[in-house]
Structures are given as structure tokens and as C-alpha cells.
Amino acid sequence: MKKLLLTTLGVTSIIIVAACNNNEENGESTIVEVNDTSITETEFIGELKDGFGEQMLNEMVQSTILNDKAEELDIGSEQIDEEFQSLKENYGVEDDEQLLTMLQTQFQLPVESIDEFKQDVLRPELVISEISEADVEITDEDKQEYYDNNKEDLESVSARHILVEDEETAEEVKNQLDDGEDFAELAEEYSTDGSASEGGELGFFTRGQMVEEFEETAFSLETGEISGPVETKHGFHIIEVLDKKESFEEFESDIENTLREEQSIPAEEVMQNLMDEANINVEESTYEDWIQS
Template sequence: MKKTKIALVACITGAIALTACNDDGDADNESGEEIANVDGTSLTEEELTNELKNEYGQQLFNQMIQDTILRQQAEELDIGEEEVEDELEDMREQMGVEDDEQLLEMLQMQMQIPVDSIDELKEDFLLPQVVIQELSTAEVDISEEDKEEYYEENEEALTEVEVRHILVEDEETAEEVLDELEDGMSFEDAVEEYSEDSASVPEGGNVGTFPQEGHQMDENFADAAFELDEGEVSEPVESQMGHHIIEVLDRNETYEELEEEIESRLTQEQSKMPEEVLQELMEEADIEITDNEYEDWLQEPGAMPMQ
């Protein structure tokens, strides 16, 4: 399921931001104490609290209920530290970071997610996510026959290649690079000396693995890559970025090589949507609104923005 998880990473913002709004639970919400004064106009804590309540109250109210239900489910399912740590490791891998400090920096700076610690990330997002994932796949049943049939029907589309490349400005330079490679220069050294793709240079020109269908690569680039055998180097390939020398590092095309990916795809197809899981949990939960002020605040998960 790794390839489906990355989509959920983008949903962290709401859950953590709303949780953060509720962290200062000891504040006196009825306080009329002044917290600022603007040219003689007093601003009070009560006014601030009312503004926050009017703006975010209903959303936070529903998020708190959902969080409570999910934490109860985590206990019922006996989901513990090990499962959450596995989820954290998957997140590091998907986001291309090696340690927690880098992960937090990426979440905070690049994705604008206000999470201050790994413990907060695990408690406020990853634990609920593990619960939803486990419940969404609880009824999934995939047989060996299902996987083999899927492979037979989608063999070409499933084929994957891992490639590295050298990007240069024009065909003449690309031919010069090919000559250097034929004369014994290593591909890594050629990447370092010639490639203009700054993003892949630190990786030795490696741009990762992508499937024959559903990829985000330039079509000329992808078509050329899939015509190569493992270890084979291409002639100059023109794309919108320039001219490429491509080498295929790995090629996955047999059932054995693609079985994990096939199972992941079939699992995703059969899994319940997170909204459906939450809807079922809320219908099964005994939710009693004990203050009349909030009796109209409860919403169905489908009516709420996903956190």
C-alpha cells in the first residue's frame, strides 16, 4: 500500500492545525481580560475565543469527535507503537528523507504543516491513519488467481523501468558524451561533468522507477527507456528539456517482479474510502451531544473537508 499512502500525507494539515488550536485547553474561555489594546480599543480573550469558535468551531468539534472514535478503535484493534513506527518509516521513505529532523523540516517548510515534533506527528496523524487503513482493508480478499489474472490483462502497462540519465542542451553535446562513455568514462562521472539536471545529479542521474502507463515522464523519454534492455544505453533522445542519454538500471516485467505492485493495486481497488470508514464508525458510535448549543454542529464525514 505504500503508493497509496503518499496521497494521505497531504491531508495532515487540517488535522494537526485543528488539534493545535485545542492544545491550550486550560485557557479561561470566558475571560474578559484584555490581551491587546489598539489606540484605546481593548481586545479581550473572550473576543478572541469567540472569533476562533465562530470561524473554526464546528470543524474542530467534528474533528475532536472523529479523533476520539479513532483512538478508541486503535485500542480495540490493539494498534501500538510498532505499527505507528512502521508508518513513520514509510513516510520517511516516500518523502525521500533519512531522519526525523529532515522530515519535520519538510513538513513545516515545504508543506506548511505546523507539527513541532515526531511524537505529535505520530499521535495526531499517523495513529488515526493506521486505524483507517486497517479498517479500510479489513474485508479485502485477494487470491493468487486474482493477481495472476490482473497480470495477464495488464502486463504491458505494469512493466516498470528504473533509469538514470544525462541531460545536455543539444544533440552535438549528447554525441560527445556518448563518445566519452564509449571511451571508458563511467556513467557517474559523465553525469557529474555534463548533466544539467541538477535534481538527479546527486543521485548519479537516477530519476527512479516508473511504469509504462500512468507515468509523469516526457513521452519521448519514456518511450526510449522502455525500448532498452537492462544495462543498455540509449542514443541521444530529445525532449522538451533537451537531449538525454538514458541507461536502464532495472526492468521489472515478470509476474514475480510485479506481484507486490499487483497486490497493492488490487488492494487499493477493493479498499473502502476513508470517508466510508469514518461514516461507519460514527454510525456505530454512541454520540450524545450534551449541550444544546452544539446539537446542530455534528456533520457526516462526507460533508466535512477530509483532515
Template sequence: MKKTKIALAVCITGAIALTACNDDGDADNDSGEEIANIDGTSMTEEEFTNELKNEFGPQLFNQMIQDTILREQAEELDIGEEEVDAELEDMREQMGAEDDEQLLDMLQMQLQVPVDSIDELKEDFLLPQVVIEELSTAEVDITEEDKEEYYDENEEELTEVEVRHILVEDEETAEEVLSELEDEMSFEDAVEEYSEDTASVPEGGNVGAFPQEGHQMDENFADAAFELDVGEVSNPVESQMGYHIIEVLERNETYEELEEEIESRLTQEHSKMPEEVLQELMEAADIEIMDSEYEDWLQEPGAVTM
């Protein structure tokens, strides 16, 4: 569900930059005032704002309406700082950010989310997301029987392992690493000295947990990992990236170990889609278009693209 949350958050904040364009201008400016001159050709503020309106008007119009509705819902649901801070921490963990500054940099560079501060992120980005998440799961009721039945039907698929690894270029180097480990070199030291997976080196080679089915790991890597016992180290395993030495740190396969994951999956399966939540909110809201020019701009949430 986390990938969905990031995508949803990006969608919700897609209009922030456009909204800023509206807020930065001087309301008293003459709309015909020249704001640029290109080789003798004048560009006026009126031309500029009309272009913005024609290009982004309907999208921004609907985004602003939805934003207003979501803020009203946040008050009705009594969503406070605690819930938004929890969402912020979840986002930090999901994106692998060490602090707020790194998180903002990653959002701006990787996802093109135009936020300049954590306060802006929380207010314009995460608060609407929390509202939609709460409303999408409001009618979901997962029983113990539901979870146990799901486990019985999907036990093999649910089983997951947490692993760490050392990645090298060739089999010869992999054998050398394995020999070093057998000679009592610690796995952490071997990761530091040999591993070419720069993303996992700071974590001691840990690449996290993944399920036996539905994962995104290299198949050879995953197959080898699931053949190991906890604490067991593999022989060199070839993948598209090179050769790996793999150690299993944890294996979750009992109902008790997987209950939280099962509940999360079932909740996701039975939750409403964000578009459905927004559609229901817009249908329930008293939206009165005061200017006939904008009557045709009101769209269903699923039709709004940024």
C-alpha cells in the same frame, strides 16, 4: 496509495493547532478580561474566544469527536507501537527524510503540520491514520487468481524501470559526459561532477522506479528509459529540464517481480475511502450532544474541512 496517506494524515491533524489554543488558556480567566489594546481599542478574551468559536467551532468540534472515536478503535484493534513505528518509517521514506528532525522540519514547512515532536506526530498524526487504513482494508480479500488476471490485463502498464541519470544544460555538455563515461569514468563520479539535479545527486543520480504508464516523468525521458536494457547507458536525451544521460538499474516486468505492486493496486481499488470509514464509525458510535447549542454542528466526515 502513499500520496493518499499523506493527504489523509494532514487532514486528521488539521485541528491540532486549534486544539492547542483551547489547552493553553487559563480556565479561571475572566472572559471579559482585556488581553490586548490596539490604539486605545480594547480586545477581550471573550471576543477572542468567540471569534475562534465562530470561525473554527464546527470543524474543531467534529475533529475532536472523530479523534475520540479513532482512539477507541485503536484500542479495539489492539494497534500498538510496532504498527505506528512502521507508519513513521514509511513516512520518512516517502518524504525523503534522513532522520526525525528533518522529517518534522519538512512536515512543518512543506505541509504546515503543527507537530513539535515525534511522540506528538505518532499520537496525533499516525495512530489515527493506521486505524483508518486497517478499517478501510479489513474486508478486502485479494486472491492469487485476482492478481494473475490483473497482471495479464495490465502487463505493459505495470512494467517499471529503476534508473539513474546525469542532468546537464546543453547537448554539448551531455556529449562530453558520455565521452567521460566511455573513458571509464564511473557513473557516480560523473553525477557528482556534472549533474544539475541536486535532488538526486546524493543518491548517485538515482530517481527511483516508475511504471511504463501512469508515471509523472518527462515523456522523452521515460520513453528513452524503457528502450534501454539493464546496465545500458543512453545517448543524450532532451527534456524540458535539459539533457540527460540515463542508465537503467533494474527492470521489473515478470509477475513475480510485480506481484507486490499488483496486490497494492488491487487493495487500493477495493478499499473503502477514509470518509466512508469515518462515516461508518460515527454512525455506529453513541454520540450524545448535551448542549442544544451544538446540535447542528455535528457533520458528516466528508463535510468537515480544515
């Protein structure tokens, strides 16, 4: 995959032109002529090597090591395709070309096709992941213990609110809600914060993300319950809890991912270990100090 080189070429243009002279050397052919200045291929490649050569050489070495390791671990197209489908599901994308566009624009990955992405990104990541998690063991007891020890931090609430400046208005809004008025419509009419256009919805939040008085009330309400006026430094809130996540089953997958990450070997360490284990012979003395081992 063409990595940082593609995004950094423009930065070197001034340096390249400055290094060029007006005469072709040793009969070399000119690849670009700017006014009276000729840029030869040797000059162009030399500037790239001086600016990015060490980085690119190490990337090429690492890519070779990872490809060899993928063969050794028998990471084939079926496993790569499975990971690819999982990625699409995680990002809510059904179409391959839609995902490719996302990778190119949102993530700035210089991949030109899905096949290139699978081979140059997913395959190496699977190698790193498989080695990183080789010794990871997570039991049901581990997950339950983590949940018991972190229950309060894990619990989250989805709520909406109507924020007004004074208690009298808050009481008026609460009375209208008690009379059956629509919460979202009242939020749009009365609420003074940015959530008004969304019907007052705030999404899910955990403890520590809201001001203390708001948080205390939200976590004490049952799903579907609406509070009376709650005063905070922002004004007076009427809060309705829309949903709660608090059971072990709701957090089990997230807990497993957290424990897996804690037990896994960091990717940088995995790559360094692979570099240390590889048979790397620098045949040209000029490059002896370039390889990061």
C-alpha cells in the same frame, strides 16, 4: 492535536479587532489593549467560535470516536511504534527529531513532539486503516492476473542520454563512446538539456512519459546497451539503458498496494460510518446543526 486553528488565527485578527468596542462589558478583564480598544476574553473566544467552532467541534467529536475505536480494536503502543518505524524507513530518516522537523516543515503538521504525532496522527490513521482494509483479500492469483493485464504499463526503464542538435554531432559522440569515452563526461560536454549536469541521467520512466521515438528505442535496448542517434522533435539523442524493471517479482509489492487500495473502503466513508454508529447526544440546542452526521 492543534489542527487548522493554529494556521488560521492570523486571518481572523482584523475581524476580531473590528468586533471589539472601547468599553469592557460586564466587568470582564481585558486580555489585549490596542490603542484605545480593549479586547476581552469573551470577544476573543466568541470570534474563534463563530469562525472555526463548527469545524473544531466536529474534529473533537471525531477524535473522541477514533480514540474509543482504538481502544476497542486494541491498537496499542507496539503497533503504533511499528508503524512509526515503517514511516521512518519509507522516508529514509533514522533520527526521531529529524522526522519531527520534516513533519513540521515539509508536511506542515502542527505537532510539537513525536509522542503527540504518534497519538494524534498515527493512532487514528491505524484505526481508519484497520477498518478500511478489514474485508480486503488479495491472493497470489489476483496479483499475477493484475501483472499479466498491466505488464506494459508497469514496465519501467532507467536511462541516460546525450542530446545534441544535429546528426553529425550525434555520430561523433557515438564514435567517442565506442572508443571507450566516459558517457557522463560526454553528456556534460555535449548535451543541450538540463540532464547534462547529472551526466545525462533521467531516472526511471514508464511508457507514455517520453516522446514516442525516444521511448521506443529505450524500451527495445538491453541493459548496458547504447543506441545510435535517435531523432525526436528535441534533436538527436544517444541513449544508454542503465536498468530495467519488468519482472513480476519487482512489481509484486506495488501491485499488492494497488489492489489493496482498490478494495479498501475510502477513509471518508469509514469516518462517516463511525459517526453514524456513535452515540452522539447534542445537549445544547445551539449546536444541533453543527455536528456533521
